[in-house]
Amino acid sequence: MSNYFSSVKLFFKRFFVVLFIYQICRLLFYFFNKNAFENISAKGFLGGIHFDLSAIAYINLVFALLHFIPGNFKYKPNYQKYLKIGFFIVNFIFILTNFVDFEYYKFTGRRSTFGMITASGMENEIGGLIFSFLIEFWYLPILALVLGILFWKVIPNLKSATEQSYNWSQIAKQSGMFVLLMGFVFLLGRGGFQKKPLRIVDAVNYGSINQSAIVLNTPFCIIKTIGKKETLESPKYFSETELNQIFNPITEISSAENPNKKNVVIIILESFGRENIQRGQTPFLDGLIEKSLFFENGFANGKLSIDAVPSTLSSIPSLMNNSLITSSYSINEVYGLPKILKDNGYQTAFFHGAFNGSQNFDQYCKVAGFDNYFGKNEYVGPEAFDGRWGIFDEEFMQYFSGKMTEFKQPFFSTIFTISSHNPYIIPEKYKGKFPKGTTKIHESIAYSDYALKRFFETASKEDWYKNTLFVITSDHTSSEPTEKKFKTNVGKFRVPILFFDPSNPSIVGKNQKNLQQIDIMPSIIDYLNIDSKMITYGKSYKSEKDFVVYYLDNIYHYISGDYYLAFDGKKSLGLCNFKKDELLKTNLIKTEKAKATEMETFIKAYIQSFNERMIGNKLTLQ
Structure with a gap:
């Protein structure tokens, strides 16, 4: 049995080497993203070990079997050689996924899942982007190489073992040990004896709401999402009658006036978070805000570009782990x-302006019912490929303006800009023209603002211009806000939303209503005086309702009036008055129980309605 125990000990020694490396990765993750976290507690780091043990156990189940299975063959040199190589390769690949989030977390605000790692919808761009990222983040591959070399060197080897004869008693003992040990490793993977295996959402038990990413590790999130399609379940909080009394997405808009038949142009600006405007980088947009109806409390529905399109165009919130x-x-x-x-x-x-097929926007446009899709393939104009994503904003927005001049009025057009996306490339002819700002994105934000100015200069000369409602927003916030108030679970979703009608001077001013991307659709329908009955999870800007709902890291975030509530699907985690307490430091959940109960009731109904209609394909009225 001595050889057998040596093989068992070898596995657990290797297991704990990997566990130690996961702690190094967690510290590196915090180092690269420390501006996103405040008041990190030891509980978060210690709780992370729970998730590390789970991920490492699942990843190494096969290696556990190869170490624990009875038999003399395990002690042969070639077996041990290839066992060590296999252990190193498999574990190092998963360790490297943590390196992705050292920088990618700044953009997404959550640990990467299998879908995010595989970059679905980004097949055309991925080659150029990887090259750019390797140049920009050169220190990550070097760091990974050093860690890989150290990992290989510290993986322990099996001490020389002499071949032993087997009798039935030894076989029975080792078989019993095999079953017990495999059961133990599987239990580690499961996360313990609790009713359900350890889940991503369980990270909230080890820290504050916005610190789940510290507790989690990327391999765990990937494992939990491999091969899983988004499958929603109805939480059945309420009966159908109760549900419709609390929240009903069926909205009817009717007007005493005739439809005004104005053209509609929606401009979705890449990464133009609220933190990036009115600070000197966006002089044109800042000036346009003064001529528009601007919502001071504008919010995105997600943290990814791919979330913004269905939210803005179809009033469908992003309440799932996948877009x-x-x-x-x-x-x-x-x-x-x-x-x-x-x-x-x-x-x-x-x-x-990106490659056709980018982020599956063209596919969604077919589902949404657009007549035409214009991407990089359709662009006609001066050579303006940025070498990575697609056509620079200035030239593509000029193309956009020209195409609309060809359209029969009334028309509805949407453009999604690209130049203020990492790696933040601007044309050579403009190098040094725009202020650098304080973070990497600011120069490209300034360039895109200039492209927007050029678009309006061109469009304003066209006949259709004065008969057009322009709606401008951002897809999401950017990766590195400098002010603390934009790092909270409220601040990291703040985006500009404005309505500009050059022929209507009455639609001007600063509005304090809470408005988000899903509110844009019913607001436009209301503004155009179109009678319509529809399913919308938002509300018109004219409505007295004042709520916002979004989802991140398995937590539902709900704003009503001055209050913000975090809800994990079962219980409320925090309540704050976000207008008085911008940094969300004071949890009011125990002192304002009535408000917490009221808000929890609404968000439950909202979730149930969304899930049931999504499951049943009931986003339209029959």
Whole structure:
């Protein structure tokens, strides 16, 4: 049995070497993202070991079997050689996934999942982007190489073992040990004896709401999402009657006035978070805000570009771990702006200067009902490929303006800009023209603002301009806010939302209402005086309702009036008055129980309605 115990000990020695490396990765993750976290507790780091043990156990189940299985063959040199090589390769690949989030977390605000790692919808861009990222983040591959060399050197080897004869008693003992040890490793992977295996959402038990990423590790998140399509369940909080009394997404808009048949242009600016405007980088947009109806409390529905399109165009919130466009519900029938306006005589088109197929926007545009999609392939104009993503904003927005001049009025067009996306490339001719700002994105933000200015200069000379409502927002916030208030779970979703109508001076001013991307669709329909009955999870800007809902890291975030509530699907985690307490330092959940109960009731109804309609493909009225 001495040889057998040596093999068992060898496995656990190797296991704890990997566990130690996971702690190094957690410290590195914190180092690279320390500006995103405040008041990190030891509990978060210690709780992370729970998730590390789970991930390492699942990853190494096969190696556990190869170490624990009875038999003399385990002690042969070649067996041990290839066992060590296999152990190193498999574990190091998973360790490297943590390196992705050292920088990618700044953009997403959450640990990467299998879908995010595999970059679905980014096949055309990925080659150029990887090259750019390797140049920009050169220190990561060097760090990974050093860690890999150290990992290989510290993996212990099996001490020489002499071949031993087996009798039935030894076989029985080793078989019993095999079963017990495999059961133990599986239990580690499961996370313990609790009713359900350890889940990503369980990270909230070890720290504050916005510190789950410290507790988690990327391999765990990947393992938990491999091969899993987004499958929602109805939480059944309420009966159908109760549900509709609390929240009903069926919205009817009717007007005493005739439809005004204005053109509609939606401009979604890449990464133009609220933290990036009105600070000197965006002089044109800042000036346009003064001529527009601007919502001081504007919010995005997600942290990814792919979340913004269905939210803005179809009033569908991003309340899943996968974006709707890449989920199993991506072909659900929707009745959003393209179809509503098309039913009212509008020509519709979507523009995105990146490679066709980028982020599956073209696929979603078909589902949403756009007449046309214009991407990099359709672009006609001066050579303006940025070498990575697609066409620079200035040239593509000029193309955008030109195409709309060809459209029959009324028309509805949407453009999604690209130049203010990492790696933040601007044309050579503009190098040194724009202020650098304080973070990497600021120069490209300034360039995109200039491109926006050029677009309006061109568009304002066209006949359709004065008969057009312009709606401008951002897809999400950017990666590195400098002010603390933009690092909270409220601040990291703040984006500009403005309505500009050059022929209507009455739609001007600063509005304090809480408004988000899903509110844009019903607001436009209301502004155009179009009678419509639809499913919308938002509300018109004219509505007295004042709520916002978004989702991140398995937590539902709900804003109502001045209050913010975090809810994990079962219980409320925190309540703050975010307008008085911008940094969300004071949890009011025990002192304002009535408010917490009221808000929890609403968010439960909202979640149940969304899940049931998504599951049943009931986002349209029959």
